[in-house]
Amino acid sequence: MATSGKSAAVSHVGKIRSNNQDSGYAGRYLFVVADGMGGHAGGDVASAIAVKRIAETDRQYTSPNDAEFALHAALLAANSLLAETVFEHGELTGMGTTVSGILRVENQVAIAHIGDSRIYLFRDGELKQISADHTFVQRLVDSGRITAEEAAVHPRRSVLMRVLGDVDASPEIDTTVLETKPGDRWLICSDGLSSYVSDEKMASVLGTVPDTEDAANRLVKESLDQGAPDNVTVVLVDVDDTGDSSHIPPVTVGSAASPLVFEADSTRRPLRLPSLLLHPLKATQTDDSHFEPESDEYLNTLILEDRRRARRRRISWLVFVAVVLAAIVAAAVLGYQFTQTRYYVGVDNGQVAIFQGVQQDIGPIKLSHVVEATTIGVDRLTAFNRQSVETTISANTLADAHRIVDRLTG
Ligand code: CA
Numbered sequence: 001m002a003t004s005g006k007s008a009a010v011s012h013v014g015k016i017r018s019n020n021q022d023s024g025y026a027g028r029y030l031f032v033v034a035d036g037m038g039g040h041a042g043g044d045v046a047s048a049i050a051v052k053r054i055a056e057t058d059r060q061y062t063s064p065n066d067a068e069f070a071l072h073a074a075l076l077a078a079n080s081l082l083a084e085t086v087f088e089h090g091e092l093t094g095m096g097t098t099v100s101g102i103l104r105v106e107n108q109v110a111i112a113h114i115g116d117s118r119i120y121l122f123r124d125g126e127l128k129q130i131s132a133d134h135t136f137v138q139r140l141v142d143s144g145r146i147t148a149e150e151a152a153v154h155p156r157r158s159v160l161m162r163v164l165g166d167v168d169a170s171p172e173i174d175t176t177v178l179e180t181k182p183g184d185r186w187l188i189c190s191d192g193l194s195s196y197v198s199d200e201k202m203a204s205v206l207g208t209v210p211d212t213e214d215a216a217n218r219l220v221k222e223s224l225d226q227g228a229p230d231n232v233t234v235v236l237v238d239v240d241d242t243g244d245s246s247h248i249p250p251v252t253v254g255s256a257a258s259p260l261v262f263e264a265d266s267t268r269r270p271l272r273l274p275s276l277l278l279h280p281l282k283a284t285q286t287d288d289s290h291f292e293p294e295s296d297e298y299l300n301t302l303i304l305e306d307r308r309r310a311r312r313r314r315i316s317w318l319v320f321v322a323v324v325l326a327a328i329v330a331a332a333v334l335g336y337q338f339t340q341t342r343y344y345v346g347v348d349n350g351q352v353a354i355f356q357g358v359q360q361d362i363g364p365i366k367l368s369h370v371v372e373a374t375t376i377g378v379d380r381l382t383a384f385n386r387q388s389v390e391t392t393i394s395a396n397t398l399a400d401a402h403r404i405v406d407r408l409t410g
Helices: 043-057 062-088 136-142 149-150 201-210 214-227 273-278 280-285 296-339 385-390 398-409
Strands: 004-012 022-026 030-039 096-105 108-114 118-123 128-130 174-179 183-191 232-240 251-254 343-348 352-356 368-377 393-395
Touching: 004 022, 004 214, 004 251, 030 043, 030 183, 030 232, 043 062, 043 096, 043 251, 062 096, 062 108, 062 174, 096 118, 096 183, 096 232, 096 280, 118 201, 128 201, 128 352, 136 149, 136 296, 183 201, 183 214, 201 214, 201 251, 343 368, 343 385, 343 398, 352 398, 368 398, 393 398
Parallel strands: none
Antiparallel strands: 004 232, 022 030, 022 251, 030 096, 096 108, 108 174, 118 128, 118 183, 183 232, 343 352, 343 393, 352 368
């Protein structure tokens, strides 16, 4: 029996960007997400060209290896097409795109991937990232220089090492074939989802929203709830064995859903000042993805940056500790000064004495001292007065304390 199922594709421009450079495709056997880059002109064109070209492989294959070969060839063909397009339209120079796709052959999937869009498999309640990010920060994680948690918030996390575009005639594409079975949910998404919505949140949506379309929409909504600084694209594939879904018409979303327009963007878009002011941190953190050819020099720059950042963090921490210590000392001094405005009458060496300060001590620190001794022995006092003096009698001022002493003997 043919293992088939339902799928959904959703793409959203997000809350900050002015155009959607992502493209998505949910076809009969093929499912793809592409995230374009290239500044104001190009990113949307790049992902659209790639997805339209790769969509041509959406047909039934006799073996998963054939499908893997066809998918790999389609990505290479898309790469050549991007180079040709840049050759004819110079204004598109530097455009590129990620591509993550799966091509299903019954109960197996062929996978092809380049860039930092992601392919996840949700199976038995667990979400597993299948694709590896071709980013510099992932390289730093792999070499043990930073942790995955640090990579997730790294300011240069969108710098890519590998993409399709006009930069490399033979790009390094990851391909593989994996088993799939009824109940599997394959999630393909752009970093507009994975950078802002945690794996736990994605897993919780996939585990609780059974309908394919609803789940895809919920995932996009999760990113929007986080402010969606980037374009968000989700293609979700539910594998089941209820029958053949190959009659369902393919869905294209994002920039590939619109006709291609190659026009130089001669007018620079104004800086989006309001969003910069509202989210200064986010606006700088979500700079366009860009491609850096793999080089040790760039890697070293990133490592140096990380060291500088760590040093800055250490210095901030030291300053914080110093400020807290200063505050504690100031509070102690003020507190001590306050205690020294108080007086009480008590006993010192068997005689009535006036003390400055308060009766309580803090550990070894005495908060009071005798300011005036008297020659009145406590054994001369009445039993009541003696007891009062032994438990001490508070006074607001020194004059007050004198009056108390007079009263004791009067
Ligand atoms: Ca993106």
